[in-house]
Amino acid sequence: MDIINVVLADDHVLVRDGIKALIEDQTGIVVIDEASNGKEALEVVSINKPHVLIIDIRMPEMNGIDAVREINKLYTDVRTLVLSMHDSEEYVVQAIQAGADGYLLKGASKEEFLKAVTKVASGGKYFTGDVSAIIMNNFVNGNTNTAVAPKVVPKEDPFKLTKREKQILSLVLELKNNKDIADELKISKRTAEVHRFNLMKKLEVKNLMELSHKAKEFRLV
Amino acid sequence: MDIINVVLADDHVLVRDGIKALIEDQTGIVVIDEASNGKEALEVVSINKPHVLIIDIRMPEMNGIDAVREINKLYTDVRTLVLSMHDSEEYVVQAIQAGADGYLLKGASKEEFLKAVTKVASGGKYFTGDVSAIIMNNFVNGNTNTAVAPKVVPKEDPFKLTKREKQILSLVLELKNNKDIADELKISKRTAEVHRFNLMKKLEVKNLMELSHKAKEFRLV
DNA sequence: TCAAATTTAAGTATAAATACTTAGTTTTGT
């Protein structure tokens, strides 16, 4: 491969500028466009068809994982490198299931970063450190370093929460009580209780803490 | 001023690399050292005495605000530019009270970033956008653009929480209930209740949501 | 259009949290 065309998607202008400066130090990599959320990323990718999309997970409008899932549905020749700027490796499984070709943590050095980009661009996979071996073997059946993107059925909301339940969930996670939730949605407190009860049941959790963890784990909000 | 010596403190290597690349594009600014947390920042500053310390708020070991407070106690000729990579303007007041000379949000452009660094380096103040005028007038008595760092009494824990209460607070904020907290600290559930009750009173909040907000606002954990 | 799913909300019993007070014991600062 001669020149690698990259699209950057991150809601931090600073981070984008930074990665851009860092990446273009190297000959052979060019940032051809940018986006500040998942939706924008989809547009930009559809126009530019880059070799690699570098995308952050947490962004407004549409998160990085969902964007990667979409892109893998639509384009077979756009590789995706997911960046987790904030948290640990908690999204790695979802990233892979969404069809990401690489996953990097915030702790990544400049060197690791460039390695990841070039590897992914040439049809390989790059998953940060220890994760790589373990996860790849478990989730994708042994096709590391091939040009074939893993065809894993994207699981979207394995808990089948209803719209109202998701709504209640997000309010519960804002630590609001049933009374406040009820007022906000203009329903009775008892109804709010029921929705809360039902969603706790569906998620198989028995308190706020577990709920919060599970919701985060499965990116339900 | 001829050359501006800068120390970067951020726990994201990537962000550090990025800012470095971005900043050194410009002639006249040199990153002479880096740190990945507040404690390290203190050490590095004591050794290098840079003109400007660019420091992120959220870091392990010691956060950026506390580090700035320390630096303002120890050195009168080191300017500090606080970066809020994650959140809005919620820390601006604390940053000023800690003696920060500048405050930038994640949304800052490359241009604004460089402007802030040069301004702060030359003894001026740079606070992001609209915040600037309002806050500076209210908190520091009219000394914008002077070389004198604002002498505001640093308020440390205005609520006078006891050690145990802070401990309980952090567990409460992990959404643990009194039973679990009690078990974890090997005290009775009733004792946990009392601590919780007392700290809610001291913070003048009446539910988890308000507690969570207030704790964040005053960086109590 | 018609059954299935969703949303609404009441009833009831139990468990837990809240809002205090009182009070004994331990720790800490001077």
Place this chain on the structure above:
DNA sequence: ACAAAACTAAGTATTTATACTTAAATTTGA
């Protein structure tokens, strides 16, 4: 060493949440 502060934990009343069930009204999809 001795008082103040902090930590401990019980009692009691009230409110809120949990754990269901039942069931009506509304919405939605094939």
